[in-house]
Amino acid sequence: xxxFHIHYRNTQGTLMRILTAVSRRGLSIxxxxxxxxxxxxxxxxxxxxxxxxxGQLCRxxxxxxxxxxxxxxxxxxxxxxxxTGFVGPHPPVxxxxxxxxxxxxxx
Amino acid sequence: MLRGAEIFLQCLRAEGVDLxxxxxxxxxxxLYDALEGSGIRHILTRHEQGAIFAxxxxxxxxxxxxxxxxxxxxxxxNLVTGIADAKMDSVPLVCITGQVRxxxxxxxxxxxxxxxxxxxxxxxxxxxxxxxxxxPAVIAEGFHWAREGRPGPVVIDIPTDFLKxxxxxxxxxxxxxxPRPSDAKAGNAFPDSVISLLQKSQRPVALIxxxxxxxxxxxxxxALLDELNIPTFATVHGLGAVEPSAPYYLGMVxxxxxxxxxxxLHENDVLLVFGARLDDRVTGDPTRFAxxxxxxxxxxxxxxxxxxxxxxxxxxxxxAQTIPAFHKKVKNARLPNWSxxxxxxCGEDRAELDPRGLxxxxxxxxxxxxxxxxxNSIVLADVGQHQMWAAQRYRSASPRGFITSGGLxxxxxxxxxxxxxxxxxxxxTVVCVSGDGGFQMNIQELxxxxxxxxxxxxxxxxxxxxxxxxxxxxxxxQRNYAETDLSDNPDFxxxxxxxxxxxxxxQEDVMREYPxxxxxxxxxxxxxxSSEPELLVFDCAPEANVYPMVPAGAAxxxxxxxxx
Numbered sequence: 269x270x271x272f273h274i275h276y277r278n279t280q281g282t283l284m285r286i287l288t289a290v291s292r293r294g295l296s297i298x299x300x301x302x303x304x305x306x307x308x309x310x311x312x313x314x315x316x317x318x319x320x321x322x323g324q325l326c327r328x329x330x331x332x333x334x335x336x337x338x339x340x341x342x343x344x345x346x347x348x349x350x351x352t353g354f355v356g357p358h359p360p361v362x363x364x365x366x367x368x369x370x371x372x373x374x375x
Numbered sequence: 376m377l378r379g380a381e382i383f384l385q386c387l388r389a390e391g392v393d394l395x396x397x398x399x400x401x402x403x404x405x406l407y408d409a410l411e412g413s414g415i416r417h418i419l420t421r422h423e424q425g426a427i428f429a430x431x432x433x434x435x436x437x438x439x440x441x442x443x444x445x446x447x448x449x450x451x452x453n454l455v456t457g458i459a460d461a462k463m464d465s466v467p468l469v470c471i472t473g474q475v476r477x478x479x480x481x482x483x484x485x486x487x488x489x490x491x492x493x494x495x496x497x498x499x500x501x502x503x504x505x506x507x508x509x510x511p512a513v514i515a516e517g518f519h520w521a522r523e524g525r526p527g528p529v530v531i532d533i534p535t536d537f538l539k540x541x542x543x544x545x546x547x548x549x550x551x552x553x554p555r556p557s558d559a560k561a562g563n564a565f566p567d568s569v570i571s572l573l574q575k576s577q578r579p580v581a582l583i584x585x586x587x588x589x590x591x592x593x594x595x596x597x598a599l600l601d602e603l604n605i606p607t608f609a610t611v612h613g614l615g616a617v618e619p620s621a622p623y624y625l626g627m628v629x630x631x632x633x634x635x636x637x638x639x640l641h642e643n644d645v646l647l648v649f650g651a652r653l654d655d656r657v658t659g660d661p662t663r664f665a666x667x668x669x670x671x672x673x674x675x676x677x678x679x680x681x682x683x684x685x686x687x688x689x690x691x692x693x694x695a696q697t698i699p700a701f702h703k704k705v706k707n708a709r710l711p712n713w714s715x716x717x718x719x720x721c722g723e724d725r726a727e728l729d730p731r732g733l734x735x736x737x738x739x740x741x742x743x744x745x746x747x748x749x750x751n752s753i754v755l756a757d758v759g760q761h762q763m764w765a766a767q768r769y770r771s772a773s774p775r776g777f778i779t780s781g782g783l784x785x786x787x788x789x790x791x792x793x794x795x796x797x798x799x800x801x802x803x804t805v806v807c808v809s810g811d812g813g814f815q816m817n818i819q820e821l822x823x824x825x826x827x828x829x830x831x832x833x834x835x836x837x838x839x840x841x842x843x844x845x846x847x848x849x850x851x852x853q854r855n856y857a858e859t860d861l862s863d864n865p866d867f868x869x870x871x872x873x874x875x876x877x878x879x880x881x882q883e884d885v886m887r888e889y890p891x892x893x894x895x896x897x898x899x900x901x902x903x904x905s906s907e908p909e910l911l912v913f914d915c916a917p918e919a920n921v922y923p924m925v926p927a928g929a930a931x932x933x934x935x936x937x938x939x
Contacts, residue, residue: 277553280502281495288496323681331678333500333520336555 269298269316269351271343272325277334278309286311286335289328293321298351299343308336314347379507380409380538383471386514388414389547392442394433394798395471396426400446401486403473405538418798418827421819423450425791427457428817431466432795435778436753438591440467440521441795447473448486451532456785458497458528463782464612465589467526469517474503476536491532499527507540511548519550524693525676526589565700568688569671570708576645578667578716579605582628582657585612585781586650586675588774590694596649597621599702605713606643606720608636610651611766614777619770623721629657630925631763634934635725637925640665641932642720648672650694653683654782663930673697735937736886737761737836737915741768743891744806744834747903752804753778753796757789757813759843761836763921765808787816790833794820797829804832804903811837811864821874824908831908835867838915846920850935851927862917871910878910 276282283302290297290313299314317325322340329338343351377385383406387395396418399407410417420426423445430441441461445454451472461468475484480503491503500520502513510533517529573579581603587596593616600607600617607617608628617624628636640646646668651657653672658664661683670686673694680689690697741764745754754769756762756779769777778796780788793807814835824831836842841859848856871878879902885895902909923934 281491284492284495292496320681323685327678327680331676 269314269343269348270322271341271347272311272313272315272329273339273341274311274313274329274335275305275337275339276309276311276332277336278304279334282332282334283309283311285332286329289325289332290315293325295321299347312347314343314351376541377544378405378409378538379510379533379540379542380405381413382507382510382542382544383514383533383538384409384413384415385544386511386547387442390514390518391439394418395442395444396420396429396433396795397444397471398423398426398446398450400450400473402447402475402535403444403450403471403538404446405535406444406471406473417444418794418823420791420794421822422817423453424456424787425794425817425820425823427454427468427470428460428785428788428791429795429798429820429823430468431457431461431788432755432778432792433799434461434466434468434795435464435792436775436796436799438467438589438775440469440518442469442471444471445473446486447475447490447535448488450486451488451490452493455494455497456783458494458530460780460783460785460788461528462497462499464780465526465585466528467521468528469521470528470530472530472532473538474532474534477505477534478536480534490530494530497528498530501530502532504531504533504537507537507542510537511544511546512550515548515550519552523552525586525679565697565704566688566690567704569690569701570704570710572645572669572671572688573705573710574708576711577713578643578720579603579645579647579713580639580643580720581605581607581647581649582640582651583607583609583613583616583649584651585610586673587613587616587694587698588650590650590675590698592695592698593774595695595698595702599698599705602702602705603710604717605647606635606639606717608632608639610657611779611781613651614766614769615771615774618772620772623717625721627766628931630659631767631921631923632925632931633725633767634923634936635720635722637923637931637934638725639720641930643668646670648674648686649698650674652679652782655683658683659925659931659933660928673701735919736883737764737913737919738768739886739889739891740881740883740913741765741808743886743896743899744903745769747899748806749804751800751802752776752806753800755779755789755793755796755805755807757807757809758784758786759810759813759841760838760846760919760921761808761810761842763843764836767921786810786813788813790814790817791820791823793831793833794823794827794829797831798827805830806832806834806903808834808836810842811835811839811861811867812841814867815864818870821871821876825874825876829908830906832903832905833908833910835910835912836915837864837867837912838917838919839864840917842915842919843921845918846924849918849920850924867910867912876908876910877905878912880912880914882914883916
């Protein structure tokens with residue numbers, strides 16, 4: 269697993285462009301947090317990638333107009349825990365449907 | 376007070392737009408309503424894909440930004456292939472799409488499509504305009520990114536109510552990009568390591584791609600290559616960058632490249648790449664690509680480096696700057712004598728096609744046709760076998776003289792693109808070579824050709840198959856010609872007549888005579904010299920193949936030839 273930290277200006281679609289660089293390669297996003305960082309924004313991603321993909325992703329991200337910096341690092345324990353630990357209701361539970369899932373309520 | 380549509384058009388004029396291609400519809404109607412008197416000529420095509428390919432043709436022929444206009448929903452989705460095409464081939468393009476009125480966005484309104492979302496991975500930059508006040512800034516920024524660095528497509532999606540609204544307009548905006556921290560790190564000094572590498576090299580070569588032409592540094596490139604005097608070849612988009620008569624020039628490289636070019640690309644020990652992506656059609660099997668090479672990659676877009684093979688020395692920057700800087704270093708360096716290597720790489724035993732290949736009637740036909748072209752000609756090729764034959768036989772030193780959909784390989788590209796080219800270059804002889812499959816993908820643009828009386832010389836190489844797919848089926852799928860038979864094609868001559876376009880048919884047998892008869896020669900002369908649109912259908916043997924061919928997954932040195 270590799271951690272990627274992408275700094276960007278939060279203009280229309282920039283975060284989505286960052287993510288489509290991942291999805292076009294069929295990679296799973298194990299962890300993603302996008303937040304403000306200083307004067308700009310930052311997306312932290314955790315991905316299972318090989319060395320070649322690291323290079324390709326970093327260059328693709330850097331080519332996005334409003335990406336200002338790209339860093340690769342070691343995942344933090346928090347990222348690794350978040351990537352494996354979370355189990356939530358899916359589809360979301362409908363408040364007024366007696367605990368039935370949203371898809372069941374729509375059926 | 377001006378309407379948003381009027382402001383929009385004034386901002387386009389300020390960006391130098393005087394020609395755009397499009398197709399009206401509900402959400403974009405206010406822009407069309409304001410067109411008259413705007414100073415912008417609008418060309419109505421018969422399909423939005425025709426419009427965007429025509430805009431691409433204009434951009435590819437002139438280097439200017441092409442502009443395509445469509446309405447929301449299906450109008451916008453019909454642009455998508457052209458957007459992807461422009462991205463792959465680095466074509467500066469601005470696509471303007473109408474959107475449902477802002478209050479309806481997200482409600483699945485009539486003809487609403489999230490064009491911004493669906494083109495995110497295909498565009499270099501895009502915006503959904505959020506207010507009338509944003510219009511000038513969005514247009515200025517959009518044109519900046521379409522042109523800047525590696526050119527590419529931009530989408531501007533504008534809700535119809537902002538086109539109708541009014542505001543005080545103080546003039547077009549100017550855009551200045553914010554510097555990125557990494558930009559400051561780039562050095563100006565040209566690295567000595569490239570010269571050191573060349574000094575140790577015994578078999579250097581140069582590969583020329585589209586980027587060399589886009590940089591505009593053709594004279595500088597040719598001067599550098601003359602100085603280096605090393606075996607040189609070009610990608611399909613690099614054709615025309617090098618004088619074909621240069622003694623070191625080996626022609627096109629890649630899947631259907633010349634024997635000499637592919638062998639030199641396989642055998643070299645230093646590969647200088649000028650503005651090429653090194654995609655799979657050029658490299659063959661990437662694990663066996665240029666196995667002895669150290670690569671020096673001159674490239675404006677860092678995202679293109681190391682995609683297939685890691686380069687030893689990346690030279691990132693506009694080739695208009697890096698080529699002269701390199702040339703200066705070369706002039707002052709003592710470089711080895713590579714005459715022995717040149718003699719091997721450019722030797723007669725590596726002649727570009729074997730004699731049987733040269734006798735193939737379609738190749739003869741293209742040679743006869745191209746041999747009669749005046750100097751200011753532009754050849755467009757669609758996608759398929761005819762494209763590769765045309766690329767193999769094209770002999771011109773005109774950097775923008777050969778136009779095709781190379782990266783995406785979009786069938787149906789050539790005819791509408793020829794519309795854009797002919798409008799941009801009214802004095803040029805524009806020849807559009809298509810196959811029978813691709814021609815039918817945008818055949819409706821014959822109406823545009825007729826309406827504008829564009830003297831495009833349209834050629835259909837008609838083998839009654841999806842020829843390139845059939846060739847692969849023959850060679851790699853045991854002749855299982857699944858769904859590639861087009862033997863029930865319409866009569867293209869009669870179709871052209873229905874559009875009131877002169878048309879004729881030429882049987883391939885006339886190309887078996889050598890030299891061709893005076894009558895055939897005269898027919899070709901009259902075809903090319905006509906001041907009217909003309910269509911010529913060349914009946915080609917159904918199972919003619921394009922050779923040489925590097926099979927998918929093979930190394931460049933493992934070419935198939937006609938005799939195989």
